[in-house]
Amino acid sequence: MHELSLAQNILETVRQNVTADELSKVREVVVEIGAFSGVVAESLKFSFEAITSGTELNEAVMTIVDIPFCLKCNDCGSETSTEIPMMLCSICGGINTQILSGDELRVKELKLAEE
Ligand SMILES: [Zn+2]
Numbered sequence: 001m002h003e004l005s006l007a008q009n010i011l012e013t014v015r016q017n018v019t020a021d022e023l024s025k026v027r028e029v030v031v032e033i034g035a036f037s038g039v040v041a042e043s044l045k046f047s048f049e050a051i052t053s054g055t056e057l058n059e060a061v062m063t064i065v066d067i068p069f070c071l072k073c074n075d076c077g078s079e080t081s082t083e084i085p086m087m088l089c090s091i092c093g094g095i096n097t098q099i100l101s102g103d104e105l106r107v108k109e110l111k112l113a114e115e
Pocket residue numbers: 073074075076077078089090091092093094
């Protein structure tokens with residue numbers, strides 16, 4: 001399962017960013033998922049909860065931030081956001097485009113419990 005290994009990577013990132021003492025204080029893991037990343041947010045969340053259940057991270061919840069798919073057209077200069085990820089400019093129909101956002105999968109923020 002793709003999302004399970006992604007959840008394990010995220011767990012690893014969390015472990016690298018907090019000290020051993022802080023691990024049990026993590027309450028929220030904010031993850032950015034781009035519309036074009038191919039990641040199923042609900043599935044990732046479920047996997048994360050499954051692998052953290054019964055560990056120091058038992059109380060940590062994953063919050064997903066959806067990043068829209070945005071393209072910049074190098075021909076007409078338009079920046080467009082589309083529902084369907086495709087590399088075609090919806091303004092001029094050109095294919096000389098670059099992805100501005102939408103392919104990310106990253107841990108944006110860790111929120112720890114207050115002392
Ligand atoms: Zn264009």
